[in-house]
Amino acid sequence: MSHCHGCSVKIDIPExxxxxxxxxxxxxxxxxxxxxxxxxxxxxxxxxxxxLEISYGRxxxxxxxxxxxxxxxxxxxxxxxxxxxxxxxxxxxxxxxNAVYLERDLFxxxxxxxxxxxxxxxxxxxDEATKxxxxxxxxxLSQLLGVPVIPTVAxxxxxxxxxxxxxxxxxxxxTDGHLQQELDKLINRVGSRGEALLILEGDxxxxxxxxxxxxxxxxxxxxxxxxxxxxxxxxxxxxxxKATSFANSLSRMMIKPLTGIPILLVALYAMxxxxxxxxAGTVVGITEETIMIGHYEPAVRSLVGSIISEDSILGTILIxxxxxxxxTFTYVLGLLMPLVVGxxxxxxxxxxxxxxxxxxxxxxxxxxxxxxxxxxVIPLILGLGCVTMATITTRLLGSExxxxxxxxxxxxxxxxxxxLGVIAGMLAAVGPAFVALYALVILAVLVVVGTLMNALLPGxxxxxxxxxxxxxxxxxxxxxxxxxxxxxxxLKEAFPLFALGALLISVFQVTGILTFLQNALAPLTVGWLxxxxxxxxxxxxxxxxxxxxxxxxxxxxxxxxxxxxSLTTITLFVPCIASVLVMxxxxxxxxxxxxxxxxxxxxxxxxxxxAKLSQWLxxxxxxxxxxxxxxxxxxxxxxxxxxxxxxxxxLSDSSKSxxxx
Amino acid sequence: xxLDLIKRGQCFKINRIDNETVRSQAIRFGIAEGxxxxxxxxxxAGPIVIRKNRQQIAMGRQLAKEISISLN
Numbered sequence: 001m002s003h004c005h006g007c008s009v010k011i012d013i014p015e016x017x018x019x020x021x022x023x024x025x026x027x028x029x030x031x032x033x034x035x036x037x038x039x040x041x042x043x044x045x046x047x048x049x050x051x052l053e054i055s056y057g058r059x060x061x062x063x064x065x066x067x068x069x070x071x072x073x074x075x076x077x078x079x080x081x082x083x084x085x086x087x088x089x090x091x092x093x094x095x096x097x098n099a100v101y102l103e104r105d106l107f108x109x110x111x112x113x114x115x116x117x118x119x120x121x122x123x124x125x126x127d128e129a130t131k132x133x134x135x136x137x138x139x140x141l142s143q144l145l146g147v148p149v150i151p152t153v154a155x156x157x158x159x160x161x162x163x164x165x166x167x168x169x170x171x172x173x174x175t176d177g178h179l180q181q182e183l184d185k186l187i188n189r190v191g192s193r194g195e196a197l198l199i200l201e202g203d204x205x206x207x208x209x210x211x212x213x214x215x216x217x218x219x220x221x222x223x224x225x226x227x228x229x230x231x232x233x234x235x236x237x238x239x240x241x242k243a244t245s246f247a248n249s250l251s252r253m254m255i256k257p258l259t260g261i262p263i264l265l266v267a268l269y270a271m272x273x274x275x276x277x278x279x280a281g282t283v284v285g286i287t288e289e290t291i292m293i294g295h296y297e298p299a300v301r302s303l304v305g306s307i308i309s310e311d312s313i314l315g316t317i318l319i320x321x322x323x324x325x326x327x328t329f330t331y332v333l334g335l336l337m338p339l340v341v342g343x344x345x346x347x348x349x350x351x352x353x354x355x356x357x358x359x360x361x362x363x364x365x366x367x368x369x370x371x372x373x374x375x376x377v378i379p380l381i382l383g384l385g386c387v388t389m390a391t392i393t394t395r396l397l398g399s400e401x402x403x404x405x406x407x408x409x410x411x412x413x414x415x416x417x418x419x420l421g422v423i424a425g426m427l428a429a430v431g432p433a434f435v436a437l438y439a440l441v442i443l444a445v446l447v448v449v450g451t452l453m454n455a456l457l458p459g460x461x462x463x464x465x466x467x468x469x470x471x472x473x474x475x476x477x478x479x480x481x482x483x484x485x486x487x488x489x490x491l492k493e494a495f496p497l498f499a500l501g502a503l504l505i506s507v508f509q510v511t512g513i514l515t516f517l518q519n520a521l522a523p524l525t526v527g528w529l530x531x532x533x534x535x536x537x538x539x540x541x542x543x544x545x546x547x548x549x550x551x552x553x554x555x556x557x558x559x560x561x562x563x564x565x566s567l568t569t570i571t572l573f574v575p576c577i578a579s580v581l582v583m584x585x586x587x588x589x590x591x592x593x594x595x596x597x598x599x600x601x602x603x604x605x606x607x608x609x610x611a612k613l614s615q616w617l618x619x620x621x622x623x624x625x626x627x628x629x630x631x632x633x634x635x636x637x638x639x640x641x642x643x644x645x646x647x648x649x650x651l652s653d654s655s656k657s658x659x660x661x
Numbered sequence: 662x663x664l665d666l667i668k669r670g671q672c673f674k675i676n677r678i679d680n681e682t683v684r685s686q687a688i689r690f691g692i693a694e695g696x697x698x699x700x701x702x703x704x705x706a707g708p709i710v711i712r713k714n715r716q717q718i719a720m721g722r723q724l725a726k727e728i729s730i731s732l733n
Contacts, residue, residue: 072689076682103691104716132715219681222688230691255702255710255719361719365707373721374708464708464721465683467690 018062020167021086023112024096025105026069027469029124032154032478033096034066037164054086065090071467072108073115074218075203078395084203087112088194092170094163096122099129099136099151100470102237106145106229113145113173114183114225115194120170121149122163127156128472133240141236146173155475176224182217247471254358254471264359271346276424279342284335284425292334297326317506328502331551332494339421341487347385348482352474356381357466364464370450371405371457372397373464379406383414386490388579390414391586398462404587405453405461411575411583412599413446418494422550423567430560433625437610438564440629442571444636445606451640455647497577501541501548508540528608529565530615532556542570543577561611561619569607572599662732664709664725667700673730674698680727691716697733 013019020037022030038057055066065086073084087093093112097105113119123138142149148169152159175183179200186196190210198206200217207214253259301310301319308315318325350356356378364374376397383390387410394406415423427435454461508514514537518525521536529535534556542549549570558566575583584592613631618624667673675694678684684694691713692698701717702710708719720728 071686074685074689076686101715103714104689107689107691218685219688222685223693226688226691226693251717252702255704257705257707357719361704361708361710364719364721365704368721368723374719463683463724464719465686465724466719468710468717468719470715 013063014061016061018091019089020059020062020064021090021093022064022066022096023083023087023093023108024069025071025098025101025108028069028096028098028105029154030066030069030096033094033122033160033163034064036154036157036160037064054082070108071104072111073198074111074201075205081205084198084206087117088115088192088198090117092167093117093119094122094167094170095119096124096154099123099126100132100134102134102136103229103233104467106232107225109145110173110225110229111197113147114175114179114197116172116175116197117194118170119145119147119173120163120167121145121147122154122159123149123151124154126151127153127158128470132470135238135240137236137238141232144174144232144235147171155478176228179221179224251358251468251471254355255361257362260358260362264362267350267355271343272424275339275342275346275421276428279338280421280425280428283338283342284421287338288330288334292330296334297330300325300329313510316510317503320506320509322502322505322509324499324502324506328495328498331548332491332498335551336418336421336494337487337491340417340490341483343385343417343420344483344486344490345479347382348479348486349474350381351482352472352479354469354471357468358471360464360466361468368461369454370409370447371454371461372402372450373461375464375466376402376406379410380414383410383416384420385417385486387411387414387416387575388493388582391579391582394586399459401457401459402461404457404591405450407583407586408453408595408598409446409450411579411595412449412572412602413442415442415571416576418490419550419571422554423571426550426554426563426567430563433622434560434564434619437625437629438567441564441568441606441610441632444632445572445602448636448639449602452643455643493578498548505537505541514540524604528604528611529569530611531558531562531566535566538566538570539573542573548576549573561614565607565611565614568610569603572603572606575599662730664711664720664728664730665722667703667709667725667730669700669703671700671732672697673700673732675728675730677729678727679729680724683724683727687718690718692718 022033024030034055034057037059039059057064067083067086068079070080070083073080073087075081075084095109095112097109109119109121121142123136123141126136129136136151138149138151148166148171150159150162150166152163154160179197182200183193183196186199187193189212190196190199195206195210199210199212200215201221202214202216202218204214254263297319304310304315304319304325308318310316310319317323321327350359359381360374360377362374363377367373367376376394378396379390379393382393390410391407394403394410397403397406423438427438505514508517517540518533518536521539522533525531525535525539526533535553538549538552538556540549541552550567553563553566553570580592580596583595586592587595610628610632613628614625617627617631619628664673664675674697675692678687678694687693692711696713699712700709701712704710706722708721709725710717710719712718
């Protein structure tokens with residue numbers, strides 16, 4: 001049934017089943033449709049040659065495939081390439097369109113219609129459009145496009161049943177007459193209308209599949225399609241009032257540094273208050289201390305202890321200090337889970353409100369200095385959630401050069417949410433001066449390494465070109481669902497790795513390897529970093545998971561400066577096993593290995609440097625701590641100046657800036 | 662003049678976009694050569710935000726330098 005052209009995602013399509021593909025611009029609401037149709041039953045498959053994941057699930061006897069949100073299927077990035085291939089092999093496409101952004105979204109609609117697949121349009125978010133004074137005549141729209149158009153409010157399940165029922169009415173829509181003629185000429189040679197269209201639009205990969213040269217009609221077709229869409233929008237859309245001025249002025253305030261930076265600081269402060277103080281303190285106090293350590297651990301110990309002795313080897317491994325049944329559950333459920341839920345809640349709020357692209361605009365200037373552009377703020381912020389996931393999203397960046405910089409910075413200097421929670425908890429106990437020292441050291445490393453990479457890597461980074469979606473009040477329902485799904489994914493990933501880590505450490509403990517390693521690493525931990533030799537355990541644990549290491553440190557008695565040095569080292573230190581694996585998947589083996597080794601060297605170098613500086617300058621008074629910060633930043637500034645001074649970049653090349661991201 | 666010299670609130674017509682990729686992407690966002698747009702915001706030394714109807718697009722400063730425009 002499904003006609004595959006050689007590079008499609010591997011999905012088992014049963015005999016006689018239809019391949020129903022969901023397509024649309026980013027944040028159009030595809031996932032709500034997907035969940036509704038498949039009943040949350042999701043299979044995830046990696047698209048060959050990429051790490052982009054495609055979700056698919058069953059609906060009755062058919063298969064529903066979700067695609068990444070795209071503005072077109074034009075191979076500008078991996079998302080588009082994946083969406084293109086999935087759409088080209090579809091039996092039916094449900095195109096989810098945002099009614100507020102009809103003019104933008106219908107470009108993709110018309111492009112999909114031009115491929116010749118049967119389409120049904122779900123005109124989503126009609127409630128929001130009405131609120132903004134926009135009325136869309138969906139019957140006329142259906143007539144002009146030549147496909148069924150059903151108004152929906154997906155998050156409230158309005159119109160979804162109708163989409164299900166009308167799916168059999170999906171059909172090929174209208175195409176511009178001139179384009180049709182051009183397509184007719186090519187279809188006989190290619191055999192597929194969709195592929196013919198993309199060859200006409202200059203898609204090199206599709207042309208190569210047929211041994212043809214891509215044709216250079218992209219711009220002409222785009223312009224014609226844009227005019228057609230504009231005409232349609234002009235006919236079907238009535239605006240009764242202009243967009244709300246409050247959202248507009250707030251949007252502006254988020255972008256301008258004078259107001260945008262305070263807004264960002266307020267958002268971060270709210271996050272700190274809620275995650276760092278309330279969740280890390282009060283909630284974790286209940287979940288970790290009272291529930292897990294107070295009730296769960298004694299119960300497990302007595303249960304397992306009644307069968308095997310706690311002092312035996314198996315007993316140590318199961319219910320000892322680093323026990324698989326004790327420490328794993330306490331750390332993951334009692335300590336990390338509340339922190340991770342808190343973080344993902346904020347991240348979902350930011351995502352749903354439309355704040356992230358505005359933040360990208362605000363910080364574009366700053367990120368240009370480290371070879372990135374504003375869009376990189378998205379993976380960098382996602383990295384604060386989970387570095388593994390963020391490493392994959394660097395695919396949205398415009399060039400290999402930017403991906404290289406972003407992936408390395410993510411692995412090196414961005415602590416993940418679980419680790420951040422433990423760090424916040426530990427820092428809260430040592431006072432503001434030391435918090436500033438930790439934050440500014442990490443920031444200095446980020447800036448210096450980014451600047452160095454920008455100066456040393458050949459080429460130029462791409463420019464910012466980003467769509468600013470409407471600012472809107474996040475729907476609690478949606479935010480909670482997203483938080484729930486992401487937190488569950490975290491649990492699924494963290495649990496086995498944590499159990500493995502606990503097992504490893506317990507085995508090291510009972511075999512005496514732990515003491516051996518602690519002694520062997522003593523010159524580094526005690527001599528260079530000025531920490532107790534037990535800190536080595538935390539570093540070994542940190543290799544398994546970063547937060548695991550940080551949590552290990554939380555159990556030790558340390559002086560304030562030791563807290564800062566150990567946290568600095570463990571933050572910069574190797575990313576967790578999962579993110580190292582993704583790093584190796586995303587980059588070449590050689591490059592990933594260099595990145596991995598570099599993080600070790602930098603982590604111990606900087607950690608030791610802070611330890612030595614604080615020994616020389618002292619850290620007993622806030623003034624002394626400030627002088628350590630001053631020394632770190634002076635060194636950073638000197639390095640940057642030295643690099644800028646010696647780098648030989650012909651300025652005339654700047655006009656040949658790369659593409660866009 | 663080029664787009665990087667625009668001031669907030671000014672209306673302008675896009676005369677030419679040299680970068681072919683940017684040209685195609687802009688068309689998809691609803692912006693083509695010859696169209697009239699408004700400058701929504703200028704971030705000091707940073708991106709320019711342009712608007713057409715409800716569509717807002719932020720564009721890096723370097724990119725704005727490569728887009729030739731005229732004011733009315």
